[in-house]
Amino acid sequence: MGFFIRAGLLVGIGILLIPADQDEIARSGDAQKATALSTLSFAKAALDDLRGFCGRNPDACETGSALADGFNAKARTAAKWVYTTLAPETTRQASAPAPAPAAPVPPAGAAPVPTAHAAIAGDPIATGTVKAKPEPKEIVVPVPKPKPDRPVTTS
Numbered sequence: 001m002g003f004f005i006r007a008g009l010l011v012g013i014g015i016l017l018i019p020a021d022q023d024e025i026a027r028s029g030d031a032q033k034a035t036a037l038s039t040l041s042f043a044k045a046a047l048d049d050l051r052g053f054c055g056r057n058p059d060a061c062e063t064g065s066a067l068a069d070g071f072n073a074k075a076r077t078a079a080k081w082v083y084t085t086l087a088p089e090t091t092r093q094a095s096a097p098a099p100a101p102a103a104p105v106p107p108a109g110a111a112p113v114p115t116a117h118a119a120i121a122g123d124p125i126a127t128g129t130v131k132a133k134p135e136p137k138e139i140v141v142p143v144p145k146p147k148p149d150r151p152v153t154t155s
Contacts, residue, residue: 054061
């Protein structure tokens with residue numbers, strides 16, 4: 001149902017944005033009276049009327065609120081069902097909060113103690129959340145190929 005309301009709204013906005021043919025406007029006598037100012041005053045009057053609806057019809061407003069709450073609960077239930085049905089198992093496990101590891105709390109005012117991991121990573125505070133990259137064993141530097149016009153000399 002919401003799709004049809006949204007589609008109707010978008011079609012209506014699309015029709016409002018299309019420029020009208022002057023012959024069609026002349027054929028309809030009332031269309032010439034519509035100006036931007038009259039459209040704004042119409043929108044303000046319609047909004048004021050909607051604001052006073054619950055004051056004029058409190059029973060209808062209360063029933064509408066109950067229906068909206070029921071629809072909201074059904075929509076949340078449907079969203080949870082779709083998520084649990086379509087989501088892969090790894091996503092469902094990843095979305096669950098992981099328990100925090102128990103770590104000793106240093107006394108107030110104590111300086112952080114750097115560890116070997118922190119020294120490698122260059123981080124003064126070792127939290128263990130970022131793994132340090134290992135240093136490469138050896139660095140290979142490519143040697144340029146000699147040009148063919150020069151003789152190759154060895155030292």
